[in-house]
Amino acid sequence: xxxxxxxxxxxxxxxxxxxxxxxxxxxxxxxxxxxxxxxxxxxxxxxxxxxxxxxxxxxxxxxxxxxxxxxxxxxxxxxxxxxxxxxxxxxxxxxxxxxxxxxxxxxxxxxxxxxxxxxxxxxxxxxxxxxxxxxxxxxxxxxxxxxxxxxxxxxxxxxxxxxxxxxxxxxxxxxxxxxxxxxxxxxxxxxxxxxxxxxxxxxxxxxxxxxxx
Amino acid sequence: xxxxxxxxxxxxxxxxxxxxxxxxxxxxxxxxxxxxxxxxxxxxxxxxxxxxxxxxxxxxxxxxxxxxxxxxxxxxxxxxxxxxxxxxxxxxxxxxxxxxxxxxxxxxxxxxxxxxxxxxxxxxxxxxxxxxxxxxxxxxxxxxxxxxxxxxxxxxxxxxxxxxxxxxxxxxxxxxxxxxxxxxxxxxxxxxxxxxxxxxxxxxxxxxxxxxxxxxxxxxxxxxxxxxxxxxxxxxxxxxxxxxxxxxxxxxxxxxxxxxxxxxxxxxxxxxxxxxxxxxxxxxxxxxxxxxxxxxxxxxxxxxxxxxxxxxxxxxxxxxxxxxxxxxxxxxxxxxxxxxxxxxxxxxx
Ligand code: SF4
Ligand code: SF4
Numbered sequence: 001x002x003x004x005x006x007x008x009x010x011x012x013x014x015x016x017x018x019x020x021x022x023x024x025x026x027x028x029x030x031x032x033x034x035x036x037x038x039x040x041x042x043x044x045x046x047x048x049x050x051x052x053x054x055x056x057x058x059x060x061x062x063x064x065x066x067x068x069x070x071x072x073x074x075x076x077x078x079x080x081x082x083x084x085x086x087x088x089x090x091x092x093x094x095x096x097x098x099x100x101x102x103x104x105x106x107x108x109x110x111x112x113x114x115x116x117x118x119x120x121x122x123x124x125x126x127x128x129x130x131x132x133x134x135x136x137x138x139x140x141x142x143x144x145x146x147x148x149x150x151x152x153x154x155x156x157x158x159x160x161x162x163x164x165x166x167x168x169x170x171x172x173x174x175x176x177x178x179x180x181x182x183x184x185x186x187x188x189x190x191x192x193x194x195x196x197x198x199x200x201x202x203x204x205x206x207x208x209x210x211x212x213x
Numbered sequence: 214x215x216x217x218x219x220x221x222x223x224x225x226x227x228x229x230x231x232x233x234x235x236x237x238x239x240x241x242x243x244x245x246x247x248x249x250x251x252x253x254x255x256x257x258x259x260x261x262x263x264x265x266x267x268x269x270x271x272x273x274x275x276x277x278x279x280x281x282x283x284x285x286x287x288x289x290x291x292x293x294x295x296x297x298x299x300x301x302x303x304x305x306x307x308x309x310x311x312x313x314x315x316x317x318x319x320x321x322x323x324x325x326x327x328x329x330x331x332x333x334x335x336x337x338x339x340x341x342x343x344x345x346x347x348x349x350x351x352x353x354x355x356x357x358x359x360x361x362x363x364x365x366x367x368x369x370x371x372x373x374x375x376x377x378x379x380x381x382x383x384x385x386x387x388x389x390x391x392x393x394x395x396x397x398x399x400x401x402x403x404x405x406x407x408x409x410x411x412x413x414x415x416x417x418x419x420x421x422x423x424x425x426x427x428x429x430x431x432x433x434x435x436x437x438x439x440x441x442x443x444x445x446x447x448x449x450x451x452x453x454x455x456x457x458x459x460x461x462x463x464x465x466x467x468x469x470x471x472x473x474x475x476x477x478x479x480x481x482x483x484x485x486x487x488x489x490x491x492x493x494x495x496x497x498x499x500x501x502x503x504x505x506x507x508x509x510x511x512x513x514x515x516x517x518x519x520x521x522x523x524x525x526x527x528x529x530x531x532x533x534x535x536x537x538x539x540x541x542x543x544x545x546x547x548x549x550x551x552x553x554x555x556x557x558x559x560x561x562x
Contacts, residue, residue, distance in 0.1 A: 008544065018528045022258045026524075033261045 048114040049133040051107055053147040057092045057126035060100035064118035064127050072111035073118060076104035078158045081165045087149065092124050101162075102148055103155030109135065110143040233323055236312045239512075244472040248274045251523050258527045284461035289352060292458065296350035301459065301466035303343030308473040311337045315480045316390050318490045318507035329390035330378055333481060334371070337436070340470065341367045344445070344455050347467075351458040359454025362534065363438060363445030369541045370435040370442075376549035377429035380422065380556050381405050381485045394489035401493040406486040418559055421552045426486045428545050428552070430518070433478035435541070437471065439522055441529040444537060479518030480511070487514050 034041060043049075060077040077100040080086045086098035119128055137143050150158070218228040249264070249271070256263025264273035288297055313323035314333050326332050341364050348360020384405060385393045397404050406426050408415030435442035438454075446454035456467045483489060490507035492498070500506065532540065 008548075011544075015525075015529065019524060022524060022528045025260055026254065026257045029260050031257070031260050031262050035262070035265075 043131050043133075047131060047133075048116050048129050050109060050130050050135055051112070051118070051127060052130045053105055053107070054126040054128075055102060055105060055147050055149045056087055057094075057124045058102055058105065058147075059092060059096065059098050059124055060102045061123060063121040063123065067117045067121045069115060069117060070111050070113055072108040074104060074106045074108075075102060077102055078155070078162045079166075080158075081161045084158075084161065092126075094124065096124065101150060101155070101158045103150045103158065105147040106144050107147070108144045110140050233309075233313070235321070236315075236317075236323065237309070239317075240309070240312070240469075240473050240476070243476055244469050245274045245278070247472050247475065247519060248277070248468075250520075251526075254520070254523045255527045258524075278465070281461060281465045284464075286461040286463065287458075289458050291352045293350040293352065296346050297458075298463070300343050300347035300350060301456075301463040301470070303346060304340045305343075305466045305470040305473070307336060307339035307343060308470045308477060310339075311477045312473075314390050315477065316394050316484065316489055317511055318504045319391075319395075320504045321508075322391055325389055325391045328388045330382065330388050330393070330481075330485070333390075333477075334375060334378065337474070337477065338367070338371060340474070347459070348455040351455070353458050355451045355453070355457045356455050359445045359447075359451045359457070362451075363455060366438070366442065366445060366537060367436050369538065370432040370545075373428050373432040373541060373545035373549050374436065376546070376553055377425045377432065378481075378485060380425045380549075380552055383553075383556055383560060384408075384418075390484060390489075394484055394491060397488040398491050399496060401488070404486065404488040404491070404493075414559075418556060421555045422486070424548055425552045425556075426482070428549050429485070430482055430521075432541070432545055433482060434522060434525065435537070437474045437478055437522075439471075439475065440526040441532050442537060443526075443531055444534055447531055475519050475522055476515055479515045479522070482518055483511065483514035489514075 060075060062075055062077070065071075065073045065075050080090075080099050080101055086101055091097055114129075116129060135143075148155075218231055252273070253263040253270070262270075264270040267273045267276045288294060311333050313336075314326055314329040316322040316325070344363045344367075345360045348356040348358075348363070351357070381393065382388055385396050387393060387396075393405075396410060399410070401407070403410045406422055408418045408422060438445050445451075446456075451457070456464060459467060490511040492501040492506060492510050494501055496502065501510070
């Protein structure tokens, strides 16, 4: 009998405690939901989101393509004809000469797993992560981003030029091959000797100061 | 109201069609408001914001309604078509018929039957028929389980409900809702929770009436299948209970019926124990006892109980089936019998 009333008492008192807790939350506590589109959290320092390729600096070296574990980067390159500038200046921002046109540089963000593996091997640091993470699309194809700065016509033109130039070079080579081979034979040991003699003092002189420092 | 309509339109069917329209309008508005309130209350209790996009959140339920209207109306292939389509209407009709005897103010009551409260008990029990039909006709295990649990629960809790109501009926000496409310006129101390009208000796009954009030509130809560008594709809076990298969407007009907029931039982508790449409100040401030003020008092009292229902829902976990039955048969029913005995003794002496 005593237990019976104790149970009733316990029932009411515990319900009361619970109700007071919820009431406190209802009336006094601050809401903690982040109102996302208007209110944003600061992204972490090394967040990995959508990639960006600064095509002005890209030398078309194919390193990022090879690093990507899901093969979502596709690059095509065309050799630049001597005298033809790649991009505006023909150089990267660090002053390196660019020898390849990049008429196609696509990254398929539907496949990309944001592993950042493509970022590290890039010799010119031109492929990197941005802080853009809201880029959903209705069509999966719209997630394929093309970063090239060449239009199709330009690319076609460059391709033709490169082909013509390649043909010219081939002709030159053939022409060179038709000439008597005697001349070439004495040249070889000469150049070899020169290289050896040049290299050995140079490398020594180079090594010494570096060791000292 | 009824007399007024009979005078204007004559004693024909038009009168009886117009009569329940205000209640229907009120019920629709109440459901819209209550769904929003429930979501807001639950959100703030969990330190969230709740809906705050569609018209700052106020139009959210309206938007949901429009969405529900547009939804495809699916009937499962193996379901019993006729019964399946009938069930939501039975449930809603039963709930709505209960409103016939709820007195909104001294001038408006759907039908002031002389067996009012008894009619209410009987007609709202009809909704379990609808629930059982819904569960059976869906041809779904979850639905059937939910329906069986609902029926077991509602029938068990009908007993303490009836016993608690009987106490008020014994003191009031009438079953008519309007008369019960009129008896409680003249200030807060004449409400039945304080013993109703009578001399100083009525205060002996205070603990028993308070207990009866608690029993009635708990058992009506169980009859509306709301948490902590929501085992018929237990989301985590039964998907959605008896309305698992329902979609679109038929689902909305069940939802509407649930909120209708919430207010109906709150209104009954308010009517029986807290003076219905009576102002707590009695005749002291006559302005607060005009019919318009009476409606406001009544809805206010009802809404307070609805709020407590929501409050409980977001506080307590769900009871197990055995706990549910223990609560009903071992606690509520014996307590009600003791109450009944004590009040009976008082009346006889
Ligand atoms: S982040 Fe990873 S998956 Fe995405 S492009 Fe770079 S290497 Fe490929
Ligand atoms: S690794 Fe860098 S420079 Fe090389 S192709 Fe990729 S983006 Fe261009």
